[in-house]
Amino acid sequence: MIQVDPRDFTPDALRKVAPACGECTGQGASVVELVGGSVVYPHRPDLWQKDGVDRWWWRCENCGAYVGTHTGTINPLGTPCGPETRRAREAAHAAFDPMWRKRMELSGLKQSVARGRGYKWLAKQMGLTRKDCHIGMMSAEQAWRVVEICRAREAA
Ligand SMILES: [Zn+2]
Known part of the structure; x- marks a missing residue:
């Protein structure tokens, strides 16, 4: 490192x-x-x-x-945020990450591919382009929508 x-x-x-x-x-x-x-x-x-x-x-x-920042670099993980947004982004990760991780385990896909597909799906649900869809860049409002979308998907 x-x-x-x-x-x-x-x-x-x-x-x-x-x-x-x-x-x-x-x-x-x-x-x-x-x-x-x-x-x-x-x-x-x-x-x-x-x-x-x-x-x-x-x-x-x-x-x-x-x-x-990404470990070993000074590249930011997203945009700086305050406590409220941080809580929402953490909740979004907690709701979203297990979904693509589960897919990864079931399908044997590489982590980058599984996460990429997950984000592609999420971007579509959020009405964002894939490029603009990063939890680390989301507002609190957007991040809470991720939680709702993922919960709805889990319940389906
Ligand atoms: Zn500021």
Whole structure:
């Protein structure tokens, strides 16, 4: 695993990867900065690293919304969000992920293929393009709709 240090990147390079804040949309430009776990989870040092590698979060200076990064990179997992949106996105993952995982187990599909098909189905239900359909980028309202859609499917 590579140890990523944001100081190795030029401000321009960082700006290119920085996600726009999901909570400050339409309220002018938000400044999103890369921070370590001590900023986001000051009382949870156990979350600051994964497999011995520092983890990074993109955090909005304006409202404090944040989002994690793909392990070993500074690529955001989605858009920074606040507690309410985070709860909704977690609920959406909890409802959606078991569906495509179950398909994966039954069909022997690779994880990427099974998840891709799951998202394709979800995008259609949500009226989004596949490219725009990422739980990590959803508003609280959209994420709760994912929960409803998945529950309805499970009950069918
Ligand atoms: Zn913000």
